[in-house]
Amino acid sequence: LLEPLDDGAVEGQFDAILGPLIWDLGHIGNAEELWLLRALDGRGSRRPDLDRLYNPLVQPRSARGGLVLPRRRETERYVDSIRHDVLELLAKLDLNDSNRLLRDGYIYHMILQHEAQHQETILQSLDLRQNGRPYPPALRQKLPAPGVVDDEERVLVAGGVCTIGTVDTGHAYDNERPRHEVEIPAFQMDRFPVTCRRWLEFMEDGGYRRQELWSRPGREWLAASRCHAPQGWLWAGADGWVLRRFGHIHPIDPRTPVQHVCFWEAQAFANWAGARLPAEEQWEKAASWDPEAGRARLFPWGDDPPTPCHANLDHAGWGPAPVGSYPLGASAYGIEQLVGDVYQWTASEFRPYAGFSAFPYAEYSKVFFRRGYMVLRGASWAIRPIVSRNSYRNWDLPQRRQIFVGVRLVWDAH
Numbered sequence: 001l002l003e004p005l006d007d008g009a010v011e012g013q014f015d016a017i018l019g020p021l022i023w024d025l026g027h028i029g030n031a032e033e034l035w036l037l038r039a040l041d042g043r044g045s046r047r048p049d050l051d052r053l054y055n056p057l058v059q060p061r062s063a064r065g066g067l068v069l070p071r072r073r074e075t076e077r078y079v080d081s082i083r084h085d086v087l088e089l090l091a092k093l094d095l096n097d098s099n100r101l102l103r104d105g106y107i108y109h110m111i112l113q114h115e116a117q118h119q120e121t122i123l124q125s126l127d128l129r130q131n132g133r134p135y136p137p138a139l140r141q142k143l144p145a146p147g148v149v150d151d152e153e154r155v156l157v158a159g160g161v162c163t164i165g166t167v168d169t170g171h172a173y174d175n176e177r178p179r180h181e182v183e184i185p186a187f188q189m190d191r192f193p194v195t196c197r198r199w200l201e202f203m204e205d206g207g208y209r210r211q212e213l214w215s216r217p218g219r220e221w222l223a224a225s226r227c228h229a230p231q232g233w234l235w236a237g238a239d240g241w242v243l244r245r246f247g248h249i250h251p252i253d254p255r256t257p258v259q260h261v262c263f264w265e266a267q268a269f270a271n272w273a274g275a276r277l278p279a280e281e282q283w284e285k286a287a288s289w290d291p292e293a294g295r296a297r298l299f300p301w302g303d304d305p306p307t308p309c310h311a312n313l314d315h316a317g318w319g320p321a322p323v324g325s326y327p328l329g330a331s332a333y334g335i336e337q338l339v340g341d342v343y344q345w346t347a348s349e350f351r352p353y354a355g356f357s358a359f360p361y362a363e364y365s366k367v368f369f370r371r372g373y374m375v376l377r378g379a380s381w382a383i384r385p386i387v388s389r390n391s392y393r394n395w396d397l398p399q400r401r402q403i404f405v406g407v408r409l410v411w412d413a414h
């Protein structure tokens with residue numbers, strides 16, 4: 001991800017809400033050292049001076065641009081030497097050890113997911129960047145061709161008991177446990193994520209001006225941000241709206257899921273459509289529950305890991321795919337593109353499930369509970385498959401729109 005960039009782009013900061021890319025790179029190596037060398041093998045700190053610089057709790061994103069960080073070459077050498085030692089140690093370890101960190105490879109999966117999440121953050125920064133050469137210079141993978149679909153189709157999810165959360169201890173994060181039963185009344189859900197076509201209709205109907213569609217904090221955000229379109233949408237006069245993505249200017253494909261909208265925008269859109277954002281339990285049931293088998297699936301389509309036929313993940317296409325592109329990825333209810341393309345905002349604040357216990361450290365999720373963070377479900381095109389599963393819970397502040405997030409609506413069943 002960093003290779004096509006010059007040193008100035010890697011070491012500078014594009015936006016106050018995201019640190020410089022060089023911080024993410026050094027922090028990826030530091031987390032790897034902390035867990036895969038020090039916690040697992042009792043080694044001392046390689047560079048005690050770096051531990052504080054790369055601690056995200058000591059250095060909030062807004063402060064990272066002001067830190068005196070090692071330069072690019074030094075950071076690369078540090079990260080490479082950590083990786084070398086990590087692989088050497090891995091060859092000697094027994095993953096069936098009674099050590100809970102090692103069992104089922106948990107700590108390796110955690111660190112792989114951590115790196116994937118920072119890769120996604122790096123892509124968020126590059127997408128926000130205003131100046132510099134378009135990125136990526138020459139990388140565009142082919143996505144499957146979509147069928148012709150009705151982007152407003154709704155699907156009925158029958159009422160009844162289902163399970164939420166997971167018992168998996170090899171990959172899942174602490175906040176996805178414990179698994180528990182929930183009774184959810186019937187509801188209708190969008191078969192597809194909300195498309196740019198629907199979003200344009202909302203805008204043309206005065207969506208960003210009609211105060212009655214917005215909640216009070218939403219109106220405050222609207223007034224302060226002066227936004228009147230999703231992040232990256234530019235008004236091009238006679239050409240209408242166009243999209244700036246990684247510095248490239250594209251026409252807006254009306255069939256693709258809208259992305260880069262904040263929670264307040266998603267909520268106003270839902271009000272405009274006479275709908276609601278799903279509670280996170282509704283989202284998870286729609287994605288995971290198999291009513292015939294009476295059990296939850298790991299992924300919407302079943303228990304098999306994602307392939308490029310199931311979902312738009314893993315930086316494929318460098319953006320969301322048109323709705324209808326992934327019929328093989330449908331859930332048991334026939335709902336599509338739940339995982340892949342864009343995360344979807346839910347109406348749920350990030351909270352622990354009853355019986356939650358922090359593992360392996362409180363700072364992963366516990367410190368974020370009940371702090372006004374909203375839950376995002378699904379997985380974006382910018383995340384690696386290892387971070388995509390039905391039980392995965394992402395979260396961010398309601399005003400954030402640098403995330404690759406979109407919208408999916410629910411209605412009462414009639």
Ligand SMILES: [Fe+2]
Nearest residue numbers: 027031056114
């Ligand atoms: Fe991190």
